[in-house]
Amino acid sequence: MGARVKKYRFLAVGLFMALASQVPWAQHPVHGGGATFPFPLYAKWAYLYKAKTGFVVNYISIGSGGGLEQISARTVDFGASEAPLPEKALEAERLVQFPMVAGAVVLAANLENLKPGELRLTGDVVARIYLGKITAWNDASIRALNPGLKLPDLPITVVQRADGSGSTWLFTHYLCMVSPEWARSVGAATSVRWPVGAGAKGSEGVSAFVKTLPGALGYVQAAYAEQSKLLTLALKNRDGTFVTPSPSAFKAAADQADWSRAPGEAALLLDLPGEGTWPITGASYVLVYRDQTESEKAAGLLSFFDWCLHDGAPVAAELGYVPLPEGAVRRVEEVWATQLKSGGKALWKPAGGPVPKVK
Amino acid sequence: MAEPSPAPAENRRASRKAPAPWGDIVFKGSTTAFAFLVLALIGTICVVLYSKGHLAISTFGFKFLWNTAWDPVREDFGALPSIFGTVVSSLLAILIATPISIGIAVFLTEMAPPWLQKPVGLGVEMLAAVPSIIYGMWGLFIFAPIMARTVQPWLKSTLGFLPLFQGIPMGIGMLTAAIILAIMIIPFIASVSRDVFSLVPAMAKESAYGLGATTWEVIRGVVIPHTRSGLVGAVFLGLGRALGETMAVTFVIGNAHRISASLLNPSNTIASTLANEFSEATSPLYISSLIELGLILFLITTTILALAKFMLWRIEAQVKGAPR
Numbered sequence: 001m002g003a004r005v006k007k008y009r010f011l012a013v014g015l016f017m018a019l020a021s022q023v024p025w026a027q028h029p030v031h032g033g034g035a036t037f038p039f040p041l042y043a044k045w046a047y048l049y050k051a052k053t054g055f056v057v058n059y060i061s062i063g064s065g066g067g068l069e070q071i072s073a074r075t076v077d078f079g080a081s082e083a084p085l086p087e088k089a090l091e092a093e094r095l096v097q098f099p100m101v102a103g104a105v106v107l108a109a110n111l112e113n114l115k116p117g118e119l120r121l122t123g124d125v126v127a128r129i130y131l132g133k134i135t136a137w138n139d140a141s142i143r144a145l146n147p148g149l150k151l152p153d154l155p156i157t158v159v160q161r162a163d164g165s166g167s168t169w170l171f172t173h174y175l176c177m178v179s180p181e182w183a184r185s186v187g188a189a190t191s192v193r194w195p196v197g198a199g200a201k202g203s204e205g206v207s208a209f210v211k212t213l214p215g216a217l218g219y220v221q222a223a224y225a226e227q228s229k230l231l232t233l234a235l236k237n238r239d240g241t242f243v244t245p246s247p248s249a250f251k252a253a254a255d256q257a258d259w260s261r262a263p264g265e266a267a268l269l270l271d272l273p274g275e276g277t278w279p280i281t282g283a284s285y286v287l288v289y290r291d292q293t294e295s296e297k298a299a300g301l302l303s304f305f306d307w308c309l310h311d312g313a314p315v316a317a318e319l320g321y322v323p324l325p326e327g328a329v330r331r332v333e334e335v336w337a338t339q340l341k342s343g344g345k346a347l348w349k350p351a352g353g354p355v356p357k358v359k
Numbered sequence: 360m361a362e363p364s365p366a367p368a369e370n371r372r373a374s375r376k377a378p379a380p381w382g383d384i385v386f387k388g389s390t391t392a393f394a395f396l397v398l399a400l401i402g403t404i405c406v407v408l409y410s411k412g413h414l415a416i417s418t419f420g421f422k423f424l425w426n427t428a429w430d431p432v433r434e435d436f437g438a439l440p441s442i443f444g445t446v447v448s449s450l451l452a453i454l455i456a457t458p459i460s461i462g463i464a465v466f467l468t469e470m471a472p473p474w475l476q477k478p479v480g481l482g483v484e485m486l487a488a489v490p491s492i493i494y495g496m497w498g499l500f501i502f503a504p505i506m507a508r509t510v511q512p513w514l515k516s517t518l519g520f521l522p523l524f525q526g527i528p529m530g531i532g533m534l535t536a537a538i539i540l541a542i543m544i545i546p547f548i549a550s551v552s553r554d555v556f557s558l559v560p561a562m563a564k565e566s567a568y569g570l571g572a573t574t575w576e577v578i579r580g581v582v583i584p585h586t587r588s589g590l591v592g593a594v595f596l597g598l599g600r601a602l603g604e605t606m607a608v609t610f611v612i613g614n615a616h617r618i619s620a621s622l623l624n625p626s627n628t629i630a631s632t633l634a635n636e637f638s639e640a641t642s643p644l645y646i647s648s649l650i651e652l653g654l655i656l657f658l659i660t661t662t663i664l665a666l667a668k669f670m671l672w673r674i675e676a677q678v679k680g681a682p683r
Contacts, residue, residue, distance in 0.1 A: 036638075063638030065646075083641075155527045162614030162631075164431075164639020187432035190639045198531055198625035199614030201635055205499075212504045213529055 028297035029056035030304070034067020034080030036202075037166040037221065038101060038284040041319050042080070045308045048315065052307075055300055064166065064190065071095065071287050077301055079287040082166025083190060084266030094290045096339045098332045099283035100308065102254045102269060102322035103221060105170045106245040106280070108207070108230035110216040111137065111152065115231075117244030120145045122236040123178030123271070123279065129156055129217060130175065131182065132196035137215060145236075152215075159209045159218035162199025164190035170270065170282040171219045177271045204228075219280075222250065223320025237279045238271050245278055250322045253281035259328040267328070281322070288340065295342035299354035302336055302347060309333075404657065412651035414644055423651060429616035429632075431640070436648035438655055440616045444533070444626035445656065448612065449601035451537035451622070456545045457594055463545070464552035465578055480553065487546035495610030498539040503530035503611060511623055522620040529613065534622040536612035540604055544597035551596055555589035556582055558675075588670045588677070595667030602660050605630035629656040 032042070039061035046057040062070070064081040071079035072093055080100070090097055107126065109119065121129075125141050128134045134141060138151040161168045172188035186192050200209045203221045207228040210218040222245060225232050234242040243249050256272040269281040286305070292298035308316075309332065313323035324332070336348035349355055409416075415423060419436065426437020463483060467476055507530030514524045514534075526532075559582050567577045583590070613625020614635055629652050640646045 065637075065639045065641040068641060157527055157529050162609070163635040189432045190641070191431050191636055193428065193430035193432065194615065197615065198529060199627075199635070201609055201614070205610070208499055209531070212500065213507060213531075215527075 028294065028300060029058060030077040030297060030301045031075075032057065032059045032067075032078040032080060032286075033062050033070045033076045034287075035064045035082050035166055035284060036061040037082050037103065038080055038321070041101060041316055041321050044315055044319065045304075045312045048312070049304055049307055055304060057301070057304055063164065065164065068287075071289075074289070077288070077297070081285050081287065082282060083169045084283075084285050085287065086266075090287075095287045096290050096335060097266065097285050097287050098335050099259070099267065099324060099328060100286050100305065101316050102250065102281060102283045102324060103166075103223075103320075104245065104250040104253070104278055104281045104322065105167050105174075105219050106222050106225050106278075107217065107219055107233040107235060108210050108225045109218075109233055110157075110210050110212075110214055111154075111231060114149070117232060117234045119149065119151075119231075120234045120236065120242045123174065126235070127175045127179030127182040130158055130160075130195070130197070131179075131185070132158075154215040157209075157213045157216040158194075158197030159206055159213070159216050160194050160197050160199050161191070161202070161206060161219075163201050165203075166190065166282070166284065167203065167219060167221055168192065170280055174270050174280045221320070226320055235279055237277050238273045239275050239277070241275050243276060243278050247317065247322070249276050249278035250281050251325070252277040253279070254283075254322050254328070255325045257283075257328070259325075259331045283324075290339060290341065292340060292342040292347060295345070295347060298340065298342055298347050302340070303354055305336075306333070306352065405654075408650055408654040408657060412647055412654050414647035415651040416647075418644060419648075423648070424655075427616075427618060431636075431642075431645055434642060434644050436645070438629070438652055440618050441627050441629045441632050441652060442655065442659075443618050444612065445602055445628040445630070445659070448533060448537050448540060448608065448626065448628055449598055451533070452540035452544060452601045453594060453598050455538060455541035456548055456597060459541070460545050460548035460593070460597070461552055461590065463549040464556055465582070467549075467553050468556040469574060469578060469582070480550070483546050483549050485546075486542070487550075491543065491604060491606040492610075494539055494543055495607035498535065498607060498611040499531070502539065503535055506530045506535050515623070523622050526619070526621045526623045528623055529625070531611050531613045531625060532623050533612065533619075533626045536608050536626070536628075537622075539607050539611055540601045543604060543607060544601050547600055548593045548597040551593035552586075552590055555586045555593065558589070559585045588673045592667045592670035595663055595670060599660050599663040599667060602663060603630055603656065605634050609634050629653070 039059065042057075042059040046059060050056055059080070064083060067076070067079040067081055068085070070076045085093075085095065085097055089095075107121065111119065121142070122145060125134065125145065128141070135155055137154045137156055143151060169188065169190045172182075172186065172192050175186070176183040176188045186195065198209065200206045200218075203224040206218045206220045207224045207230060210216045210220070210230055211228060220230070224230075225245070232245050234244045237243050252274050253269045253272050256274045256277055257267040257269045259267045266285070267283065269283060271279045272281075288298075288301070309324060309329045316323045333348065333352055334350065337346060337350040340347045346355055415436065419426065423436065423438050424442070425439050426435070427439045428435045428437050429440060430436070463479075467480055471479060507528050511524075511528030511530065511534070515528060518524045563581050563585065564577055567581045572580065608628050609631035612627060612631055614627050614631060615625040616627050616632075617624070619626065633649055633653055633656075637646075637649055640649055
């Protein structure tokens, strides 16, 4: 009997220690929630940062809608969304918005005997395909763009995201910019009323559809196209060059964007000028409260973001995201220094680094 | 767990003599509470769905039920494409699954040698234990390409003159979803049918055999008539399950808010619309419309399940009342 009790006590102590080891030394784990698009990256960043500093960041990917709701209800420390909030909403909710990372959306098709980037499309042709006006791969307007290619007499199976997503937000905004008809009849949002095509759930769903359906055309996050070895298409950019999707083309867009004068830091990365600029690029935004109640926790969170923007950049590139250019990072830190307060005091030094606590 | 200390013998005897009266009361009270908890839960679901969907209900009124638009940009929402997809995919699934399931049940109760009954019965029930996401992924990665390459082109070339089989053979769409759904509900219909068949009095069957009837005649003339309402109950149970199935359907139905005559075209169901769009819906009217869709699905499935219970109750009453 006594031995048994001892064994249980031993087990209980073991269990307690196992649980305790999960509890960080840091007193303030921070919680974030929102978009699914940057989730793999935020999870990786949080993991690496915890291993380095012990500071715990929990990010749950509940969707941009959920993220906005949670941050409005003040149940999370930060929210994340692809669709930037307009300035008015930021003002009303007393939020600060800044970009963390950029990403690109690429077009992928299921066609035989073609190399990536070999088939060229323009934004207008893509819009007409998604409107159901162009239905076959050997349509005259596609042939006109690809004089040297032999295009099959195959119907185009249009694939889109069925779930609301940042990719759809970027893609439809791009179509609105290049096609007045798209802007008039469909519009842009995280999910829209698609005139034709089939919807798949998630980027992995779109990749699967494109991979399995002959003649399929879909849009996916660049990282997924890369992972699934999809046939990506070249797209004509604003300067009139046909650009093959590549990290350097995405980076060109991030470099072109005017981060310093964007209202609510919502710089638009779509359809930017520049010879090698990929036209469908966008940023993923983080939302935090303007007035932070716990200064220590807020400083910890900002230090984490700071680490992500600098030391975390190679990790982002590895996962298929586009790290923010130097100018954008400087701008983000400026925003932290000027707009974030705790008890009326600044939290971040303009030169970088948290404001040391005055005892 | 620590061992309970052995109670003294007298103590145990005493408790057997006079059971504590409060034990029964507590037991009865708690079981009643559990039962009512279910009712309270259903009531709460109903109330919450209604109140959260109120914005959409008051904005669109009954027009929501027959509006075919689903436009998050212009905030114009209608349930008809989703209701259509839900009902048609489920009915098609029932159409496919019912004959197969009844075939399985007949084989298991009337024809299979005893050594085969157990493994086949177990196998059918195992199908019910496969998670629906597995059916979905199998449907998308393995079944849809087969449909796209062989089944749908064949349907198009032979029956393509019908509006039912026109359009691009994508592999995904209404027909694929209905077949996957059928596979998923077969175990439910088959096992209930088997149970109902085994309720047929042996006397009736033996008498028919005694009169020289063949197995087929016994099944057609004795077993099926005897169990008709039970079978309907089984089918309704399958239907109820098909209506609410989410994950597998979302993978293969093509998720398009359009009503189309062709079974090859993509469509949508209420459950898959909810699964797809809920997480990224931001505007209050959008969320409210999705919740109203949920309310509609809740009402449809509740009605179907109530009907099924009613049918099962009737067959039981019939069998009990039948002369032996």
